[in-house]
Amino acid sequence: MTDMTENRGGDTETSAARRSPLTKRGGGDPGSRGRTTIADGVVEKIAGLAARDVDGVHAMGSGLSRTFGAVRDRVPGGAKSVSRGVKVEVGEVQAALDLEIVVEYGVSIADVARDVRENVITAVERMTGLEVVEVNIAVSDVKLPDEEEEEPERRIQ
DSSP states (O other), rough: OOTTTOOOSSSSSSHHHHGGGGGTTTOOGGGGSSOOOOOOHHHHHHHHHHHHHHHHEESSSSHHHHHHHHHHHTTTTTTTTTTTEEEEEEEEEEEEEEEEEOOOOOOTTHHHHHHHHHHHHHHHHHHHEEEEEEEEEEEEEEEEOOOOOOOOOOOOO
């Protein structure tokens, strides 16, 4: 009778048959079996939050979209849109992003745009594993210090 502990001379048919079935089935790393897809909306949210974290960014989106967003935010049960001002195209391994931002008066727009790009690329690539091929930034407005926040007028009922 041959025992596994006595069979030290390499793999034989008997020792191969006694191996764990995990090494013979499916092949490859279990983490690589299957496919992961990431929705555009997921990348939009990640990018929106990362862009808002940059000093000098006052808001995201154009004036019209911010006005509609403010109305939507007041609806009971409505959540704040973190993806406002963000559009993405997501492929299998790459993503391209377009951001529309409002900057605060007095900041260097070039510096803010650079910082937004760096923050967005870092966050999206780290969280999704996608390669960010471009981040286009459109500055649609400047928030002046004496401007009031844009809020829709309230109707008296």
